[in-house]
Amino acid sequence: MIDALLAGRLYGKPQARTAKNGSAFAVGKIRVGTRGGSALFVSVITFSATAAQALLALEDGDSITIAGELTPKVWTDRDGTAHPQLDLLAHAVLSPYHVKRKREAMAGRDAPRAPDPCADAPEGAEPPAQQAAAADFDDEIPF
Secondary structure (H helix, E strand, C coil): CCEEHHHHHHHCCCCECCCCCCCEEEEEEEEECCCCCCCCEEEECCCCHHHHHHHHHCCCCCCEEEEEEEEEEEECCCCCCEEEEEEEEEEEECCHHHHHHHHHHHHHCCCCCCCCCCCCCCCCCCCHHHHHHHHHCCCCCCC
């Protein structure tokens, strides 16, 4: 098993399906960019209800990050050329929408926020953490 975290864009609209035993799942495809500028298409399947709900809420072209078990494969076209293929069994789905919603929930829109430790510092002063770190290195730089 390869534990993976992939970020890319949805390619097509994800679909809800039902297995022969009656359990629901979702499938989709994401386009993941590579270092060389090309892209790989990753087939995604999830049996997790929360991951399926998050996947199905997105549209073609939406940014997405998916965590799960990655399985590398190879397929051969009609000309006999081998191409890489990746399949991902998703456990968690995260999109910009989910990040925004989670940040708002964590901030507690109406909840009091922690005081800023740098609020009373004079303008141009270093934050307390940086002042402490600077005190640890009182020697001169040798170069």
